[in-house]
Amino acid sequence: QQQVKQSPQSLIVQKGGISIINCAYENTAFDYFPWYQQFPGKGPALLIAIRPDVSEKKEGRFTISFNKSAKQFSLHIMDSQPGDSATYFCAASINSGNTPLVFGKGTRLSVIA
Amino acid sequence: DAMVIQNPRYQVTQFGKPVTLSCSQTLNHNVMYWYQQKSSQAPKLLFHYYDKDFNNEADTPDNFQSRRPNTSFCFLDIRSPGLGDAAMYLCATSMASDPGGQPQHFGDGTRLSIL
Numbered sequence: 001q002q003q004v005k006q007s008p009q010s011l012i013v014q015k016g017g018i019s020i021i022n023c024a025y026e027n028t029a030f031d032y033f034p035w036y037q038q039f040p041g042k043g044p045a046l047l048i049a050i051r052p053d054v055s056e057k058k059e060g061r062f063t064i065s066f067n068k069s070a071k072q073f074s075l076h077i078m079d080s081q082p083g084d085s086a087t088y089f090c091a092a093s094i095n096s097g098n099t100p101l102v103f104g105k106g107t108r109l110s111v112i113a
Numbered sequence: 114d115a116m117v118i119q120n121p122r123y124q125v126t127q128f129g130k131p132v133t134l135s136c137s138q139t140l141n142h143n144v145m146y147w148y149q150q151k152s153s154q155a156p157k158l159l160f161h162y163y164d165k166d167f168n169n170e171a172d173t174p175d176n177f178q179s180r181r182p183n184t185s186f187c188f189l190d191i192r193s194p195g196l197g198d199a200a201m202y203l204c205a206t207s208m209a210s211d212p213g214g215q216p217q218h219f220g221d222g223t224r225l226s227i228l
Contacts, residue, residue, distance in 0.1 A: 034216060043117075043203050043219030044156065089155055098209040100146065101217060103155040 002027060004092050006104025013111050019077040021107045023090035026071065030092040034101070035064065035075050038087045047088070048075070051096070080111045116140050117220035119204050125226045126194055134189040134223045136204030145187040146217065147179060148203040156203055162187060163209060191225075199227045 005024045013019045023033075034049035050057045050064040050073065057064045063076040077084055087108050091101040118137045126132040136145065143164050148156035160169045162181045176198070178190040191198055201222040208215040 036219075041221070041224075043205075043221045045219065046216045049216060097207070097216065100158050100161055105155050106153070108153075 002102055004090060004102050004104040006090050006107060008107060009105070010108045011110070013077075013080045013109065015080065015082060015111055015113045017080050017111075019080045019084065019109055019111070020074060021088055021090070021109070022072065022074045023092075023104050024070075024072045025092050025102075027092070027094070028071070029094045030102075031095070032093045032097040033064070033066065033073050034091050034097075035062075036089045036091065036103075038089065038106075044089060049097075077109075080109075082111045082113060085109055085111050117204055117206055117218050119202075119220035119223050121223060122221065123224045123226070125228060127228050128196065129193045132191050132194055132225065134191075134202050134204075134225070136187045136189075136220060137185050138204075138206045138218075139185070140206055140208070140218060141184060142206035142208045142215075142218070143184070144207045144209050145181060146205040146207075147177075147187070147189050148205065149198075150201045150203055150222070159189070194225070194227050196227050199225055201225075 035047045036044035037047045038044040048059050048062050050066050052068050061078045066073045087106045089106045090104040093099045093101045120135050146161040147159045150156045159173045176192050180188045203222045205217040205219045207217040
């Protein structure tokens, strides 16, 4: 019940296309859902996060869509660029982020020209 | 500008020889975390400190220990490293507060190799 299931494991997208990564969870106590971006040899960096009181949050080319009833959330990267090629992790925690994150297994995104 | 600083970036040690990894932060966050990340896997939480309160994950081997002498510093000690402990070790910090905590900030990790 503590798991966050992430798919796909890897994704190849053409430059300018839309990248979509999905996550699902079981624990209804989760109330904070961040996405992290990790480049090789670097630590994960927070990309965008959402709380369940909203269904969508947009920051530049990055959008989180959240479906509370389905217990699913997704990351959309619009106009994907080669510089977006990285590994993306979804995560969840309870108590509004005051507890350790539970990470998905990651998605390796490659954006090709 | 670095806010979570891990030293060294690369560490090579011998099988069974104790090693210490260090993490410092300039954010004055009250929570510090240690994660182990193996190739193509998600970070795996080893333990975390809420202020001085130590919280160990149930499946963290006894071989892994930690110290947090003050708010800014946290250390990961591996008493007898085995080949399976070769990994990237990530330190992260966050500010736990009411009503909501702040996001975790990660360092760039220490890549540990075991000979």
